[in-house]
Amino acid sequence: MNKSDCLCRVCSSTISDIFDFGNMPIANNLIPVINDTYTKNEYKYNMKIGVCINCSSLQIVNVPEKELMFNNQYAYFASQSEFMKSHFEKLGNKVMQLMDKEKDYILEIGSNDGIFLKYFADKQYKHLGVDASENVVETAKKNGVNALCSFFDEETSIEINNKYGKAKIIVITNTMHHIENCQEVAKGINNILAEDGTLIIEDPYLLDMYKIGSIEQVYAEHNFIWSLHSYKTLFEKHSIKLFDVEHFDTHGGSMRYYFSKQNLNKTSTMQEYINLELNNKIFDINTFIKFQENCINISKELYNFVVSKSKEGKIIAGYGATAKSATTLNYSNIDKNLISCIYDSTPFKIGKYTPGTHIEIKDAKLFTKDSPDYTILFAWNHKKEIIEKEKNNKSKTIWVEYIPKLKLTYEN
Numbered sequence: 001m002n003k004s005d006c007l008c009r010v011c012s013s014t015i016s017d018i019f020d021f022g023n024m025p026i027a028n029n030l031i032p033v034i035n036d037t038y039t040k041n042e043y044k045y046n047m048k049i050g051v052c053i054n055c056s057s058l059q060i061v062n063v064p065e066k067e068l069m070f071n072n073q074y075a076y077f078a079s080q081s082e083f084m085k086s087h088f089e090k091l092g093n094k095v096m097q098l099m100d101k102e103k104d105y106i107l108e109i110g111s112n113d114g115i116f117l118k119y120f121a122d123k124q125y126k127h128l129g130v131d132a133s134e135n136v137v138e139t140a141k142k143n144g145v146n147a148l149c150s151f152f153d154e155e156t157s158i159e160i161n162n163k164y165g166k167a168k169i170i171v172i173t174n175t176m177h178h179i180e181n182c183q184e185v186a187k188g189i190n191n192i193l194a195e196d197g198t199l200i201i202e203d204p205y206l207l208d209m210y211k212i213g214s215i216e217q218v219y220a221e222h223n224f225i226w227s228l229h230s231y232k233t234l235f236e237k238h239s240i241k242l243f244d245v246e247h248f249d250t251h252g253g254s255m256r257y258y259f260s261k262q263n264l265n266k267t268s269t270m271q272e273y274i275n276l277e278l279n280n281k282i283f284d285i286n287t288f289i290k291f292q293e294n295c296i297n298i299s300k301e302l303y304n305f306v307v308s309k310s311k312e313g314k315i316i317a318g319y320g321a322t323a324k325s326a327t328t329l330n331y332s333n334i335d336k337n338l339i340s341c342i343y344d345s346t347p348f349k350i351g352k353y354t355p356g357t358h359i360e361i362k363d364a365k366l367f368t369k370d371s372p373d374y375t376i377l378f379a380w381n382h383k384k385e386i387i388e389k390e391k392n393n394k395s396k397t398i399w400v401e402y403i404p405k406l407k408l409t410y411e412n
């Protein structure tokens with residue numbers, strides 16, 4: 001076991017063992033045009049991850065400046081996914097039951113383009129969204145959502161408290177794992193969460209990541225992969241207690257956590273997952289080492305496949321220019337020389353190039369006409385949605401999945 005000089009940002013213990021990915025670009029920084037200036041100046045950093053065996057949190061040990069990651073070029077618009085829309089609608093209905101429409105307001109941290117808060121705006125619930133990326137905040141405002149462009153920290157929480165008072169509900173979906181200074185966020189939440197309020201957090205779940213054995217949840221913007229134990233460690237320091245959880249298959253496995261300042265009874269589901277984490281040895285360094293080995297094998301397998309098919313003269317494309325695929329492509333050394341293009345339906349991404357590997361992103365509408373011999377399904381968490389859509393379009397290709405193992409599907 002290698003000890004590092006890095007201290008855990010959750011509990012201040014020394015981080016054990018380090019998995020070095022080499023130089024990586026910022027996963028969401030798509031390139032608008034390929035020329036010498038861009039290629040020479042493209043920002044890369046040495047990405048390393050480690051695990052804290054004291055609190056079980058997995059974290060990036062050297063996070064790039066946050067302004068390099070969350071800016072007005074931020075590429076992820078949550079509203080693009082129909083599946084996520086319905087997922088959030090269900091959460092919205094649940095949360096509304098907990099609110100008094102006259103008195104209470106809901107605060108969302110990392111409100112993106114307003115996909116979630118729009119339900120509250122439409123039904124005239126008091127709400128406020130906070131997000132650090134200007135372009136998504138502007139989109140949210142256009143959708144009628146009350147939103148503020150800022151990084152959420154203690155200072156922002158004081159400003160919000162002065163203007164709106166304490167929040168009955170605080171929701172953070174797919175954002176907490178983006179935030180390096182988790183202590184500052186927890187302090188801010190402690191400031192602004194009502195005594196009888198509920199904090200709801202949802203993000204990728206460590207145990208799922210270990211089980212799938214995929215490196216894809218790890219990239220600069222994902223500073224942490226959380227577990228029940230690591231979240232408990234963080235929030236208990238700030239007098240906020242976990243009392244319930246719900247598990248979902250979204251994004252390759254997510255957990256939704258419910259916290260309160262009150263001493264509520266812990267649910268049996270929470271206890272079940274606490275035990276599951278212990279039984280799966282999340283505090284054992286060997287679990288992390290096994291995960292590393294698996295990631296290396298997946299990358300090698302995918303690289304060898306692409307190289308061999310490329311030598312046969314086959315056209316290999318990708319589907320879904322996801323941030324996740326940036327880690328796989330860069331770590332596996334699969335670039336524009338091996339992959340013809342990646343198809344995507346997000347207007348913001350079409351015509352741009354993938355970070356580090358410079359693969360062109362083409363409109364998914366061209367997929368049927370182009371019919372690549374093999375298509376690597378990078379947006380594997382939307383597999384059903386994509387394969388069904390392309391089947392209806394009568395597209396012809398052999399789908400390539402690589403998680404948890406390389407698998408070819410002759411759908412058409």
Ligand SMILES: [Zn+2]
Nearest residue numbers: 008011052055
């Ligand atoms: Zn720790």
